[in-house]
Amino acid sequence: MSRSTTAGTVTAREVHLVRRPSGFPEPDDFAFVDRELPEPGEGEVLVANHDFSVDPYMRGRMNDVPSYVAPFRLDEAMDGRSVGEVVASRSDDVVVGDLVTANLAWRTHGVVPAKQVQKVSAPEGVSPSAFLGVLGAPGLTAWVGLLDKAAFREGDAVFVSGAAGAVGSLVGQLAKLKGASRVVGSAGSADKVAWLTGELGYDAAFNYKDGSVTDQLREAMPDGVDVYFDNVGADHLEAAIACANDFARVAACGAIAHYNDTEENPTPGPANLFQIVKKRLSIQGFIVTDSIDRMRPFLEEVTPWVAEGRVKFAETTVEGIDRAVEAFRGMLRGENTGKMIVKV
DSSP: OOOOBBBOOOEEEEEOSSOOSSOOOGGGGGGEEEEEEEEOOHHHHEHHHHHHHEEEEHHHHSSSSSSSOOOOBBBBBBOOOOEEEEEEEHHHHHTTTOOOESSSSSSSSEEEEGGGOOEEOOOTOOOOOGTTTTTTTHHHHHIIIIIISSOTTTOOOEEEETTTBBBBHHHHHHHHTTTTTEEEEEESHHHHHHHHHHOOSHHHHHHHHSSOHHHHHHOOOOTOOEEEEEEOOOOOOOHHHHHHHEEEEEEEEEOOGGOOOEEEEEEEOOTTHHHHTTOOOOOEEOOOGGGGGGGHHHHHHHHHHHHTTOOOOEEEEEEEEHHHHHHHHHHHTTTTSBBEEOOO
């Protein structure tokens, strides 16, 4: 029999999807709903969220189409990764006061089976919210994509698009730590470019809004690209193909340039795909959930680097559940540096 520790009646504030967006999501596509939660049942815990994540992939889940993850249901709370404290428990394995990650984003509180949460303990001086970014799924995405999918080798020249985001900002640092000959990133503002080169150790970076991505990449990487970590697609993928060396490898992680496409207004894709054949390029698409078994070795390697300050990270924090939609829309517009976090 598990121990029962209850917190009484709790009213959660949740964000529901009430209309599937057409193009860029609008505030009216969402609703804030207050809901009284049941007390935890046997083997369940009640979690009070401290922080939760809003991520680019969530835009795809707002469409009712087949994908690698089920779409959000209308008129129900959305989900995603969160960090919070257990405030009531009917489990011997997860007790009141435990700090956990769970799939309880877009709400203030949630009841969930104890077996579906993971206890976390952040290194000294590191916020637990790091488990939503550099030490969470975005960090694992960067590590798996660079090392496993792009088969990074010491001496490779690496280009990272969306390099100031939660994933891209770690990719470049990992590549430098593992002996890349040159690391270049693209970002959407002068401040982000300065952060990449001044704080994260990128050899060069450019603002993709300043001109042709192909021309800027060719200038930044005159000896060509061996590894491209793609978070953007569209003109960035075209540029990487144009500047790729023979036998270069592409880790296709995301394509944020296309996430708000409609049938009437699609974003053009690369016009130089035949160069994949001429240059014998390898392009590997991947979803991080296929590599969850790599989480332990990832954390074993990267956590000490974070604790020592050898890997740096940034969070853009939006305060309050009522600003969650604003945070999500801002992330899609590229207003974040590093991980976009909603602090509940």
